[in-house]
Structures are given as C-alpha cells and as structure tokens.
Amino acid sequence: MTAVLETPVCTDDALAAALAVTPLAEVVGAEETVPTVSGAQVRYANFDYAASAPALAFVAAAVTKALGQYASVHRGAGHLSQVTTARYERARETVRRFVGGRADDTVVFTRNTTDAINLAAHALPADGEVVVLDIEHHANLLPWQRTGRARTVVARPTLDATLDALEAELASAPAALLAVTAASNVTGEVLPIRRLTALAHRHGARILIDGAQLVAHRPVSLASSGVDYLVFSGHKVYAPFGAGVLIGRPDWLDAAEPYLAGGGATAHVELTETTWHTGAARHEAGSPNVLGAVAIAAAAEAITGLGFELIGYHEHDLLSRLDAGLAALPGITPLRIFEAPDDVPNGAVADRVGIAGFAVAGRAAREVAEYLSDHHGIGVRDGKFCAHPLLSRLGHGDGAVRVSFGLGTGSDDVDRLLAALAQLTGA
C-alpha cells in the first residue's frame, strides 16, 4: 500500500519532466549571487529548502508592515499595542485555519518544531508511554527519549509492514501517544497520516504529527484526520527563523506545569503562590515572538492562496525531473526508507515531498556539497540530517547528500544541479 495522496499530482512523468517549470512564488533573495572558485559570481541555487526555506516576498511584506506598526503586545493600552496584540492573536487563528484545527485546539507559538515537541513531551501525562519510529528527526526522538518512556519501532521495508509493526507495538502494551513524522527529512517520503491516526486511536493512543516537512507541501486537517497534535516550524514554511507551532488538544496542555515560569502565563501572583492561565498563554510566558507569528500566518495565507493542488503539481514536476536526472548519473544511490511493495504493479513507492537524499560512489558527502557550492554556487545539505539512527540503519552512517526545493525553485535550477553533478561524476 502506498502513502495516501491528499493532493492530486501530475501522473505523466515524461511530459512533466520535458516541460520547463518556473518558480511558483517570489522568494526573498532569489537573485542573490555568490562567488565560485573560478572568480565568477553566479546566482545562488538554493537546494536546502528542507533545512530552511527562503522567505516568501509576501511574508517579508507582511513583516515589514507589522514592524511599522510595532508596539508592546498583550498589556499595552496604546493604539499600536492593541494593533500588535490583535495581529498576534489573529495569527493564531490563521494557523488554526491553515491546518484545519478544531475550535477548541490550543495553538501555542513556540520557537520551532524542536521546541514544540519538547513542550508536548513536557505535557505528556505522567506514566504515559510514547511510541516512535526509528526514522525520526532527533527533534521527534530525543524529547521522548529523555522522558524515559519512549518505545521505538524500527521501520520495516514497506509502509504496510511498518504500520503493522506499529500496530503490534501499540497492541502489546498501552501507550499514551504515537509520535511520528509526516514526511521524512532525509528521503522526503510521506507517511499516511490518516491511517496512522486511525491506528493510534484504535489502541487508545493519541497521535502527534511532526509536520515540519509536510505542511508547506500537502494539506493537513486536524479536524478531518483526527490528528491530536501537529507541530511545525516557520522557517520551513517560507517564514524566517524563530517561531514554530504546537496545535492540538487542550487537556494535556492545560494540566501540565507551565513550560516556562514567568509573566504572561499567570492569572494571579502572590509572593508564595501563583495561579496560572490555561490555554496558549500558559505555555507562552515572556514577550512572544509577534513578528515570527505574523510571518507564519502570512506564509499560511500565501500557501493557501496558491493552493496545494498547484503546489503539488509544481513540486511533482521538479521531483520527476530531478529523480530522472539523478537516475541517469553513474554512482548515485538514492536513499529510501520504504521499498516498492511486491504486490503493487509498476513499483509504486511512497509519495514524496521535494527532497532527494542520495550518496555518490567514491565521494564523501561533504566533498560533494563543497564541490557544488565552490564550483557551481549551489547550496545542498550533507551529513546525517539530525536523523543518525536512520542514516546508520540505511548504511550511510558517514552521511549522505540531500537536495530539497520548493516554491522558489524552477527547472533551470534542477538542470543546473544535474549538470554540476554530471561534471562531478564524469557522466
């Protein structure tokens, strides 16, 4: 069984690969040039969107506007304080709509996905155990590992077998939570959120989805999928660094100690005793990152405006072109978690977001990344992508190369990358 596609995509790979694809949205810094070893200045080709996507021009404009009307948030009586407070709280509602949040879900602004999962781990009920897969980014492993109540399931060669293994683990002993990524930051493979949610709920567990690599690329609806908690980062959804989101069921969050002790989280304070707010404020002590929240909300609006159908076509076209090009080069081994199941005709594999992880025979990953940067002005990622257990299990404990792209990428960028890799591999 392949991952459930929530967005229709172009199925004619050959046609898609032949057509030129222009960037789908304007990103800040798209024309930035960088030096190469030959002394030339070339336009920077950013293939590291999965780490941090460039900000959309639309987002930059929203932040600039908010900066121009900037004053204290939450407690100021002045007009601009009220404007800033309204903007911050509106951002929460925009995020809720963007991910199909339920009316009573709490939307907490955090620093990033890592922070959001640490908050979720902090709010995990005492004695509640967590089931995770070994394919997770460290952000969705270590906070759980630290609770001492994590049970890890090694992903199997196919999605179906992996879901069966999760089912068996959840059936073997009660767990409070299944915490799982929606898309691998190493391979881009998408996991079937709805099936995972049904599976967790069948065994009385809640589910937390690490949406860091998904929410800019595929529609998510907490309300219709039943997902209990979703986390993601602004800097992977075309907003700048510094803000992220945890959205989900209010009860565990309201029952937990405030994440940080301090102003804004308190309802009543005396020298020896404090009553804390419930809701998002409980876990947002201190002055919040208003501009970060505004940026995420603007990104959500921009992505919604483009629509996931169009985004799906764009990224699928580029990915087809990239995959076909990589397959034609000598010595390139793609990284995959899941094999095509034997019983599915034409080798259907998991749906992927715009990420390709691979190894180049005879070359260290760092050497490949440095070559692409130094000689061609192309930025890719190399290393173990904060997913050390997965890289080791896949036999790439020394690291691999990852290219990733998005709305600001065109087919000329992909062609440039492929031409550079062809030079390196002597194709």
Ligand code: PMP
């Ligand atoms: N989860 C996944 C799947 C990721 O790709 C990343 C970032 N690479 C994170 C979590 C952590 O995100 P952040 O660094 O913004 O906390």
